[in-house]
Amino acid sequence: MNFELSDEQKMIQQSVERFVQDNYDLNTRISLSSDDLGYSDDYWKSMAELGWLGLPFDESDGGFGGNQIDVLVIMEQFGKGLVLEPYLASIVMGGGALKKGGTESLKKEILPGLVEGTKQLSFAYAEQQSRFDLEDVITSARKEGDNFILNGQKSMVQNAETADHIVVVARTSGGQIDENGITLFLIDAKSDGLSMDHFPTVDGLRASEIILENVSVNVDRVIGNVDEGFEILQSVANDAILALSAEALGAMEVLYKDTVEYTQQREQFDHPMSEFQVLQHRMVDMFMEYEQCKSMLYRATMESVQDPKSAQRTIHGLKHLIGKSGLFVGENAVQLHGGMGVTEELRVGHFFKRLLVIDAMFGNADHHLQKFTTY
Amino acid sequence: MDIELSSEDLTFIKEVRAFFEENKIKKDEDYFTWRNNWFEKAKKKGGWDVPKWPAKFGGPGWTPTQHYIWEQETTKATIPFDIPFGLGMLAPILMGYGNEEQQERFLPPIRERTVNWCQGYSEPGAGSDLANLKTKAVLSEDGTYYTVNGSKMWTTLAHVADWIFCLTRTDDSGIKQKGITFLLFPMKQEGIEVKPIITLGGAHTVNTVHFTDVKVPVENRIGEEGKGWTYAKGLLEHERTGLAGLSRSLFELENLKDLARTVTRGNSNLMNDSGYKAKIAELEIDLMATEYTELRSLASASAGAELGPESSILKLKGTEIKQRIQKLTVEASGIYSPAWGEKSIGFPFAKGGTTGYLNSRYFTIYGGASEVQKDVIAKKVLGLTKRSSK
Numbered sequence: 001m002n003f004e005l006s007d008e009q010k011m012i013q014q015s016v017e018r019f020v021q022d023n024y025d026l027n028t029r030i031s032l033s034s035d036d037l038g039y040s041d042d043y044w045k046s047m048a049e050l051g052w053l054g055l056p057f058d059e060s061d062g063g064f065g066g067n068q069i070d071v072l073v074i075m076e077q078f079g080k081g082l083v084l085e086p087y088l089a090s091i092v093m094g095g096g097a098l099k100k101g102g103t104e105s106l107k108k109e110i111l112p113g114l115v116e117g118t119k120q121l122s123f124a125y126a127e128q129q130s131r132f133d134l135e136d137v138i139t140s141a142r143k144e145g146d147n148f149i150l151n152g153q154k155s156m157v158q159n160a161e162t163a164d165h166i167v168v169v170a171r172t173s174g175g176q177i178d179e180n181g182i183t184l185f186l187i188d189a190k191s192d193g194l195s196m197d198h199f200p201t202v203d204g205l206r207a208s209e210i211i212l213e214n215v216s217v218n219v220d221r222v223i224g225n226v227d228e229g230f231e232i233l234q235s236v237a238n239d240a241i242l243a244l245s246a247e248a249l250g251a252m253e254v255l256y257k258d259t260v261e262y263t264q265q266r267e268q269f270d271h272p273m274s275e276f277q278v279l280q281h282r283m284v285d286m287f288m289e290y291e292q293c294k295s296m297l298y299r300a301t302m303e304s305v306q307d308p309k310s311a312q313r314t315i316h317g318l319k320h321l322i323g324k325s326g327l328f329v330g331e332n333a334v335q336l337h338g339g340m341g342v343t344e345e346l347r348v349g350h351f352f353k354r355l356l357v358i359d360a361m362f363g364n365a366d367h368h369l370q371k372f373t374t375y
Numbered sequence: 376m377d378i379e380l381s382s383e384d385l386t387f388i389k390e391v392r393a394f395f396e397e398n399k400i401k402k403d404e405d406y407f408t409w410r411n412n413w414f415e416k417a418k419k420k421g422g423w424d425v426p427k428w429p430a431k432f433g434g435p436g437w438t439p440t441q442h443y444i445w446e447q448e449t450t451k452a453t454i455p456f457d458i459p460f461g462l463g464m465l466a467p468i469l470m471g472y473g474n475e476e477q478q479e480r481f482l483p484p485i486r487e488r489t490v491n492w493c494q495g496y497s498e499p500g501a502g503s504d505l506a507n508l509k510t511k512a513v514l515s516e517d518g519t520y521y522t523v524n525g526s527k528m529w530t531t532l533a534h535v536a537d538w539i540f541c542l543t544r545t546d547d548s549g550i551k552q553k554g555i556t557f558l559l560f561p562m563k564q565e566g567i568e569v570k571p572i573i574t575l576g577g578a579h580t581v582n583t584v585h586f587t588d589v590k591v592p593v594e595n596r597i598g599e600e601g602k603g604w605t606y607a608k609g610l611l612e613h614e615r616t617g618l619a620g621l622s623r624s625l626f627e628l629e630n631l632k633d634l635a636r637t638v639t640r641g642n643s644n645l646m647n648d649s650g651y652k653a654k655i656a657e658l659e660i661d662l663m664a665t666e667y668t669e670l671r672s673l674a675s676a677s678a679g680a681e682l683g684p685e686s687s688i689l690k691l692k693g694t695e696i697k698q699r700i701q702k703l704t705v706e707a708s709g710i711y712s713p714a715w716g717e718k719s720i721g722f723p724f725a726k727g728g729t730t731g732y733l734n735s736r737y738f739t740i741y742g743g744a745s746e747v748q749k750d751v752i753a754k755k756v757l758g759l760t761k762r763s764s765k
């Protein structure tokens with residue numbers, strides 16, 4: 001039993017931590033978020049140079065052979081600054097799909113650029129009717145000679161605005177909610193027939209609705225096997241859940257610590273508010289939720305590294321806990337900050353909003369609770 | 376025990392409904408013309424434009440049951456918006472503690488909705504501990520005016536208000552609650568600077584307000600110098616019972632069920648999702664109980680008794696329920712709850728739901744934070760004392 005990070009991981013942790021401290025104060029984040037791009041191109045380049053973008057990829061693909069634990073290390077620190085760069089969408093989700101199912105030639109074509117920071121990916125899976133069910137896919141892909149023709153709509157796609165390629169989940173056979181018959185395609189973002197509607201999300205990030213009208217894609221752009229894409233999709237979703245949960249953990253740490261600090265400084269009724277027992281206990285509760293989430297994240301991450309299949313139930317448990325505890329910590333951080341907590345001026349409100357969004361991504365607390373009970 | 380409404384009450388319900396029906400806004404009608412006419416007609420009904428005002432000041436003089444009926448009916452009907460500061464907060468203070476001249480001067484424009492008021496109580500250092508306020512008012516040597524200096528914070532709608540009712544400090548030699556003076560003065564004058572505070576939903580409704588040598592004639596002081604705390608406290612209690620908003624919640628819960636029915640889940644909809652349905656049911660049960668808590672409180676008020684202990688939990692329960700409704704609206708939006716910006720993405724209710732959820736966090740902070748409310752109940756209802764700080 002060993003929960004220590006390796007020396008290399010500790011180095012990465014420190015360098016990400018420093019990066020976030022130096023570059024991600026609230027005002028910088030707000031101004032980056034409202035810029036045209038929505039994040040910093042310079043930061044993205046630095047992340048590439050520091051080797052973070054290549055971390056989860058195999059050495060043969062230009063990466064550093066890391067795994068989910070390495071991603072955890074990065075994402076947890078990102079969570080402390082609410083980093084805007086598209087690490088999750090491009091590296092964990094888009095890149096993850098290629099890593100898991102891409103042909104050698106697709107990987108050769110895309111991954112080196114991804115690792116160098118010159119190419120970006122996006123991952124389009126959700127649809128209006130699907131809610132949180134991964135297998136609920138209507139967007140269709142019909143075979144025509146050497147091509148597939150895609151039609152349908154994809155929702156809440158992250159980083160589609162700046163992506164060069166989009167991994168699209170579509171149905172090649174079977175009924176609307178069959179796991180069989182799902183196929184993943186790598187589609188050029190500038191393809192004919194592909195149109196996008198971009199919009200901001202409440203946490204300061206961006207997303208897009210994508211419409212596919214007779215978008216043609218060659219069979220050699222299929223990721224994994226035709227009809228058998230669900231396994232890759234599930235696996236990408238699991239990695240994304242681990243990464244998001246790590247980010248949430250970083251955000252929760254900021255929230256409970258900021259609250260402890262604020263209540264020690266703020267005086268009402270001639271006492272620092274931290275002296276009120278009811279607030280002390282509330283902060284202990286926040287701290288406990290944070291620690292429990294950390295334990296569950298470690299558990300789910302290590303089980304995933306060991307044996308992804310048997311980790312599935314734990315991952316449902318993790319996302320349930322992160323959703324529920326994240327909002328508990330967020331709501332109470334706001335409550336204990338009083339009026340200041342509901343302003344845009346303090347960072348607590350921003351972290352709270354990110355946790356709200358994280359709960360809505362890849363299934364909310366309720367969804368994963370129900371999934372958990374099916375095992 | 377008996378829950379039948381009297382035949383007078385039943386007639387009253389019919390009358391209220393008929394009034395709302397007759398005076399609905401018509402297609403293409405200008406909103407503000409309609410709003411003015413609506414209040415004009417409500418006034419002619421015998422003070423329906425100021426339902427909460429006592430008969431002595433032109434209100435309808437309803438029984439508590441009639442007030443309850445009105446509350447319920449208004450949530451179902453389209454009635455014009457109102458801002459509570461003048462009508463619901465300052466007016467009772469003017470009636471209770473203002474002199475006749477002040478009542479004649481200030482009440483009619485409040486009733487006509489021609490003057491907008493804002494509430495200048497909270498300050499950077501005076502939130503839950505309101506008596507800690509520091510905005511200074513110094514009486515001139517000839518005793519004709521005060522000079523006000525200091526800062527207010529969280530002042531809702533200060534940027535559109537014509538007047539402010541303001542708690543100021545005229546004496547800091549004794550205990551905090553003494554030496555507070557209640558002043559009224561216009562907002563649009565030199566020496567007053569209003570700056571926006573942007574809240575989580577991105578909206579500008581609250582402000583900081585800075586006063587530099589603002590002159591206020593003594594005629595604009597309510598009651599005696601140094602007694603402002605007593606006047607304001609009565610009002611705060613008024614504000615707190617009004618914040619439960621149960622009829623509104625009943626309406627919104629039904630609305631939420633309708634929204635959830637538009638969200639498909641497989642072959643069915645979200646209202647048939649076992650997890651979601653259970654949460655709605657739990658909320659509804661809580662709301663049913665709280666509705667009767669309110670009715671019990673109302674019944675004792677009708678009987679002229681002191682408000683019972685049950686009324687103290689109304690704000691706590693009511694605000695918690697409102698927050699849960701908002702949270703479940705966010706859950707109903709599912710993947711679309713993060714969508715923001717100008718366009719409507721996914722479900723038409725998604726963005727409003729998320730905004731509503733973020734804004735609902737205020738409910739347990741203003742008008743007495745929940746923790747402070749519980750302190751009051753512990754002390755006043757359960758008779759508990761705090762461990763002394765020694």
Ligand SMILES: Cc1cc2nc3c(=O)[nH]c(=O)nc-3n(C[C@H](O)[C@H](O)[C@H](O)COP(=O)(O)OP(=O)(O)OC[C@H]3O[C@@H](n4cnc5c(N)ncnc54)[C@H](O)[C@@H]3O)c2cc1C
Nearest residue numbers: 276335336338339494496497502503529530531741744746
């Ligand atoms: C949207 C909005 C609109 C407002 N509009 C107005 C307005 O128009 N006019 C006006 O005058 N004011 C207004 N307010 C101010 C409001 O009344 C204050 O925010 C409120 O009194 C709480 O004060 P505070 O924000 O300074 O929080 P603090 O007093 O700093 O309290 C912060 C938190 O500490 C906890 N706490 C405080 N005291 C205790 C205690 N004794 N025991 C245990 N826990 C405690 C509570 O959780 C509380 O939420 C508004 C506030 C908001 C958010």
